[in-house]
Amino acid sequence: MxxxxxxxxxxxxxxxxxxxxxxxxxxxxxxxxxxxxxxxxxxxxxxxxxxxxxxxxxxxxxxxxxxxxxxxxxxxxxxxxxxxxxxxxxxxxxxxxxxxxxxxxxxxxxxxxxxxxxxxxxxxxxxxxxxxxxxxxxxxxxxxxxxxxxxxxxxxxxxxxxxxxxxxxxxxxxxxxxxxxxxxxxxxxxxxxxxxxxxxxxxxxxxxxxxxxxxxxxxxxxxxxxxxxxxxxxxxxxxxxxxxxxxxxRGLFEGNLARIRDALQARRDAMVATLARELPDARWTAPKGGYFLWLELPEGFRTADVVSRAQAAGVRFVPGSDFFLGRGGECALRLAYSLAPPAEIDEGVTRLAAAVGCSLRSAA
Ligand SMILES: Cc1ncc(COP(=O)(O)O)c(C=O)c1O
Missing domain, CATH: 3.40.640.10 (Type I PLP-dependent aspartate aminotransferase-like (Major domain))
Incomplete structure (x- = not known):
């Protein structure tokens, strides 16, 4: 895998x-x-x-x-x-x-x-x-x-x-x-x-x-x-x-930027669409640019319970708490949509949603 x-x-x-x-x-x-x-x-x-x-x-x-x-x-x-x-x-x-x-x-x-x-x-x-x-x-x-x-x-x-x-x-x-x-x-x-x-x-x-x-x-x-x-x-x-x-x-910058923007948009779209399908109870930002989306897990889930299951399922992300000085971000995570192509994003978010689902079952 x-x-x-x-x-x-x-x-x-x-x-x-x-x-x-x-x-x-x-x-x-x-x-x-x-x-x-x-x-x-x-x-x-x-x-x-x-x-x-x-x-x-x-x-x-x-x-x-x-x-x-x-x-x-x-x-x-x-x-x-x-x-x-x-x-x-x-x-x-x-x-x-x-x-x-x-x-x-x-x-x-x-x-x-x-x-x-x-x-x-x-x-x-x-x-x-x-x-x-x-x-x-x-x-x-x-x-x-x-x-x-x-x-x-x-x-x-x-x-x-x-x-x-x-x-x-x-x-x-x-x-x-x-x-x-x-x-x-x-x-x-x-x-x-x-x-x-x-x-x-x-x-x-x-x-x-x-x-x-x-x-x-x-x-x-x-x-x-x-x-x-x-x-x-x-x-x-x-x-x-x-x-x-x-x-x-040489005037190469603008054309390159246009290509990067298109690629990022396709990736953002894929991530948002898969989140809506697989994790409809979560909340996320849908940025109009950039590389990252912030995901807040559905009520009752904690990122720490999801990390190792997600890793075992073959998907990686950064826990939200890494971006805070003290407390904060315990139920959130950062997803970068810049790297993987849209089909892999779909697969990765599906794996993530399954890992979240498992963490509910074990916590219950
Ligand atoms: C907000 C922000 N600032 C700076 C950087 C680092 O950029 P550079 O590669 O220019 O050091 C990054 C890289 O991810 C970033 O997200």
Whole structure:
């Protein structure tokens, strides 16, 4: 029996543009080998910084390229977390949570509801005098919940950030992989960039193996993050950055994005349809983009009782509790629909539903 994984946010292998990237890598080295085969600036490959700077309407000195955006988050957190508590969403992407824990940061959580981050809870904390070093938020197709912050809340959040001089760290790897509905302005766009650090990467839009991520930062902070980068690796990997630049420069990005969006939509549709058929009493988000769906088990079921049965049945996922700091998510799980093709998604969700059914029988 082939194991089916809904565990990690990995793109489908067939969506990786292998031939084009091979060609771009060769061209990048041939064209600019003396730069990309040497040490270079800690902030990354100049032409890609300039390309991104133009896209985000800032100067290139405000763009710092890192080996994946998670590394950008780590550098930023190293610069900021000692200045005060860090606010995060509950649930949130587990890796930043673990990085913050490992560096001994004080972490304060804010709840999400169907419209995304509960801005009222944030306002209350700020009014009570909490002065966080920053708020880490994933407003669009959040990992793990698949939720998206509404436009009204985006505006309110940006206003609050201004009023309380709160730095927002907007992690946005999924904003461009929207396959339904109209796009929303980013916090960075609404704010103009004074109170928002924007982070994204080419992991979900081109290929994660490139390890090309970036931050757009206020000037002073950009220098601090660059200093962190310099003391960590001197220069980030320039060949993938130059390869990515070549890919963009050749105009291949948009067509690839369209293919990725179509593939994700077919997978999301398959997952939602199978859930409706096999687990009609559960609740789930049906995101209009991104990689993940959040499943709340039917009343009376606990994820911990399902995990090993699901594994034995050949289906994997991440338990909801992994995305919380303390309690939370005990009856939920994250399903990534990005990797498996639709037919396997159908089979995997059917196996999952059977594992849930067994856990009821043994609990009864
Ligand atoms: C919200 C979020 N941020 C960052 C990352 C990491 O991206 P990168 O590959 O650019 O390090 C991920 C990967 O799953 C993610 O879901």
């Amino acid at each position: 082939k194991a089916i994984s809904f565990a990690r946010g990995i793109p489908a292998p067939e969506s990786l543009p292998r031939a084009d990237l091979a060609d771009c890598a060769r061209a990048a080295i041939e064209r600019d080998g003396s730069t990309v085969l040497n040490y270079g600036p800690a902030g990354g490959y100049g032409p890609l910084r300039e390309w991104l700077a133009a896209r985000h309407r800032v100067g290139p000195e405000r763009v710092v390229l890192t080996n994946g955006s998670l590394q950008g988050f780590l550098f930023l957190a190293r610069c900021l977390a000692r200045r005060g508590p860090v606010l995060v969403e509950a649930p949130t992407y587990d890796r930043p949570l673990r990085l913050l824990e490992a560096m001994g940061a004080e972490v304060v959580t804010l709840p999400l509801d169907d419209e995304g981050l509960d801005v009222n809870s944030l306002e209350l904390l700020l009014r009570q005098g909490l002065r966080p070093s920053f708020l880490y938020t994933i407003p669009t197709f959040q990992n793990p919940s698949g939720k998206t912050l509404s436009k009204a809340r985006r505006r309110r959040l940006v206003r609050l950030a201004r009023r309380y001089d709160l730095l927002l760290v907007e992690d946005d790897p999924y904003g461009l992989v929207r396959f339904e509905g109209t796009g929303l302005p980013t916090l960075f766009e609404l704010d103009g960039g004074a109170n928002v650090v924007y982070g994204s990467s080419f992991s979900k839009t081109v290929a994660p193996g490139l390890r090309v991520g970036y931050l757009v930062l206020p000037n002073g902070l950009a220098s601090e993050v660059e200093a962190e980068a310099s003391s960590t690796y001197i220069t980030p990997a320039l060949i993938p950055q130059a390869t990515t630049y070549e890919y963009l420069h």
